[in-house]
Amino acid sequence: MIDVVKQGLILAGAIFMFLASLGLLRLPDLLTRMHATTKAATLGATLIMLAVALHFADVAIVARAFGVIIFIMMTAPVAAHVIGRAGYFVGSKLWDGTVKDELRPNYDPLTHELKSGRETEANARCEAKLTPREGDGQ
Amino acid sequence: MPTVILLSLVLMTLALCLVFARLFIGPSLPDRVVALELFSSMIVGIIGVVAIATDVPSLLDVAIVMALMAFMAAIGFARFLERGGPRDD
Numbered sequence: 048m049i050d051v052v053k054q055g056l057i058l059a060g061a062i063f064m065f066l067a068s069l070g071l072l073r074l075p076d077l078l079t080r081m082h083a084t085t086k087a088a089t090l091g092a093t094l095i096m097l098a099v100a101l102h103f104a105d106v107a108i109v110a111r112a113f114g115v116i117i118f119i120m121m122t123a124p125v126a127a128h129v130i131g132r133a134g135y136f137v138g139s140k141l142w143d144g145t146v147k148d149e150l151r152p153n154y155d156p157l158t159h160e161l162k163s164g165r166e167t168e169a170n171a172r173c174e175a176k177l178t179p180r181e182g183d184g185q
Numbered sequence: 186m187p188t189v190i191l192l193s194l195v196l197m198t199l200a201l202c203l204v205f206a207r208l209f210i211g212p213s214l215p216d217r218v219v220a221l222e223l224f225s226s227m228i229v230g231i232i233g234v235v236a237i238a239t240d241v242p243s244l245l246d247v248a249i250v251m252a253l254m255a256f257m258a259a260i261g262f263a264r265f266l267e268r269g270g271p272r273d274d
Contacts, residue, residue, distance in 0.1 A: 096229075
């Protein structure tokens, strides 16, 4: 029984890793590639580490395997965020079919300042009058 | 059990080849950094499978160190990119 579960976990992890690499190779731009790799590779490594924990069934080994899982789950999003941010700043091109880039109109790439277009005095007063604040769709 | 391990190792090696292709053709430096990160997390998986196949639990320490190094490398590359050093994509 445990053997079957183990084999299933190993196979599922390997398949998810293969899918991650396929996504990395086939998807069109940096952000979509990161979308494929970060999640699928994290899940694949997690499944394989679960199989390792089942295989050795020893407290020290299980603790170490769970340590790897927790570490990967904590660091993968941080690393992806940092790389994506750096890639956007460096100016890597987005895909032609990108529908929306909400950062572009509000962001100054030279000074790294984010603006909402409401920084003037008049806008602030107008904003204060409109309480409760209406949605930011203007 | 040996069949499953063999199959999964073959799958992951194939995946490593695909990642290496992206590492080779990747149009810009961030793409290559993403490929390197996937490379290392895939190596964590391979080390796990090899640990099961050979019954050597000490290999898990290697996996831990690998994951840690990958994180450090990603952060370092991102800092380097943002500061804007000399680049040759």
